[in-house]
Amino acid sequence: MQFVIIFLTVGILFCILTGHQGYLLYTAAGVLLAASSFLVIMFTYCLVRLILAERKEARFTRVDTPTPTSTHKVAFYQIGDTEYPCLFPEEGILRRRLYRTDRTYRVWLMQKRGRVFDRYSVITIIFGLIAGLTIGIVTFVVHFL
Numbered sequence: 716m717q718f719v720i721i722f723l724t725v726g727i728l729f730c731i732l733t734g735h736q737g738y739l740l741y742t743a744a745g746v747l748l749a750a751s752s753f754l755v756i757m758f759t760y761c762l763v764r765l766i767l768a769e770r771k772e773a774r775f776t777r778v779d780t781p782t783p784t785s786t787h788k789v790a791f792y793q794i795g796d797t798e799y800p801c802l803f804p805e806e807g808i809l810r811r812r813l814y815r816t817d818r819t820y821r822v823w824l825m826q827k828r829g830r831v832f833d834r835y836s837v838i839t840i841i842f843g844l845i846a847g848l849t850i851g852i853v854t855f856v857v858h859f860l
Contacts, residue, residue: 719746744858747850754847761802761840765832768823773831775814778805790814792822792831799829803836 726742773792781789787804802825806813813835823832832840 719750722746722749740858744854747854751847751851751854754843755851758840758844758847761832761836762844764825765823765837765840768825768832771822771824771831772819773799773822773824774819775816778810778814790833792820792833794822794824794831799824799831801833801836802828802830803832803839806835 723742723746726739726745729742730736730739771794773794776791776793776798778788778790780787781800788807789803790801790805791798792801793799799822801822820833822834823837825831
């Protein structure tokens, strides 16, 4: 976040000092391209981790914070005798409908990290990758071509 604020401040100061407002558009386009690049890199990494994960049947147990210092709640799934937290935060809006204890779910287990991807994580990865690519491509086409 500090990087974005510094980047915008430098861009605005450059526009004021040079008198060219066009640089402000380049600064905004650069921030959008940097943000979309971060999204694409992050969700591509998550997609690779998802592909390499082992598919398992699990039972949803609860929604809680994975560690005492965590700020986001995640869903916990039980595979065998072990309970694993999900990698992504839980969907808080429709919690009662999405997370039901009477069903078994298909999850993707990352054994070394002790985390799972649930179906909502998969949807988040797909939409996040599409959003990052779309923002980057549209910004590049509109501003630089």
